[in-house]
Amino acid sequence: MYFRIKLLFFFAFFFNFASSKSLNNTKNLKFTQLSSCKVQLDDGGLIDLTSLDNPSKPRTDTDNDYDYKFNPCSPITCISGARPTSAACQISTDGKVQYNLGDQSTAVLTYSSNLLMKFSSGEKTTIIQCLCDNSEKFSFSEERPINTYKFTFSSPCCCPNGCSGKKPEKGGLSFGSIILIIFFSCVAAYLIGGFVFLKFVKKASGTDTIPNYAFWASVPSDVKAGFSYSISRVRGSQYNQF
Numbered sequence: 001m002y003f004r005i006k007l008l009f010f011f012a013f014f015f016n017f018a019s020s021k022s023l024n025n026t027k028n029l030k031f032t033q034l035s036s037c038k039v040q041l042d043d044g045g046l047i048d049l050t051s052l053d054n055p056s057k058p059r060t061d062t063d064n065d066y067d068y069k070f071n072p073c074s075p076i077t078c079i080s081g082a083r084p085t086s087a088a089c090q091i092s093t094d095g096k097v098q099y100n101l102g103d104q105s106t107a108v109l110t111y112s113s114n115l116l117m118k119f120s121s122g123e124k125t126t127i128i129q130c131l132c133d134n135s136e137k138f139s140f141s142e143e144r145p146i147n148t149y150k151f152t153f154s155s156p157c158c159c160p161n162g163c164s165g166k167k168p169e170k171g172g173l174s175f176g177s178i179i180l181i182i183f184f185s186c187v188a189a190y191l192i193g194g195f196v197f198l199k200f201v202k203k204a205s206g207t208d209t210i211p212n213y214a215f216w217a218s219v220p221s222d223v224k225a226g227f228s229y230s231i232s233r234v235r236g237s238q239y240n241q242f
Contacts, residue, residue, distance in 0.1 A: 029164070036107035037072040045160030047115050047130070049073060052157055055084065059138035059153065067091045068140045069100075070124040070128065070151065072117075088126040088149070101149050102126035115158055123147050132159035163204060176177040 030042040037049035053073035061068045069076060069089040078089035078100040088101040102119025110116045115130035126149045133154035141150040157163035194211025198204040207213050 017237075022091055031109075031111040033107075033109045034072070034107075036104055037218075039109050039111055039119075041111065043160075046164050047111070047158060047160055047162070048164050049130070049155075049157050050161050058089075061138050061140045061151075062093070063140045065093050066097075066112065067093060068138075068149075068151070070138055070153065073104075074169070086121070087117075088128070088151070092148070097125065117153075124149070126151065128153050130155070130158040132162065 032040045032042075033069075034040055036052075037053070039047045041047070042241040049072040052069065055071050055074040055076045058069040058071035058076050060070075069078070069091070070087065072087070075084040076086050076089065077084040078086045078091065079098045082100075085103045085105065087098045087104040087107065090101050091097065100121045103121050104119065106118075106120045108118040110118070114132065117128040117130060119126045119128075124147045128151045131152055131154040134156060136155045137153070139152050141152055143149050155162075183214050191211060196211050198211065200210045202208075210216065
């Protein structure tokens, strides 16, 4: 019984560890802003959006009657005839209304598990959350409070050391994904190898060909007992195992 409980705790710990590794790093690191699109973290990590700089073809998104544009690093033009100064723009779909949502030169970058980019122009402020992800997407989130525009920008370059001045590589597996692949490969080898040994060496049949069948058959009842015990402790009631 104690062996089973320890094994269940091991599985729970393993999946929690693997999941935490596949998610973004949530440490609050000290950082140094190197430019309007580059941050050096105190653990050696570098978030560098330089390779995404493309002022002639900025990232775009449409929400209701407005198109939104964003370009990291170099300024773009929002208002016809004006010189390029902007990091983000709001333009009506008919082209009649054009707003500069923040100048590139006002960039303030902060880091707390994710990179935040803040730009301003007059009464308007833009906040862009740079999310570490395997694919790239730029999306308008909301205007709240008024004249404060919030966006999300997902990219491999938003990951520490994800690009470092190079264009992001397509594909690739996260550390958590690799851990899970190794784990399930080991489980498959254990089950297949155990079946072959029991079937052809021990000449077993039926459920006796399943490695440690008695243990696996008892797992559901052990899990149920564990939940019942935990709930009884929270409620302060007496737990009885039948």
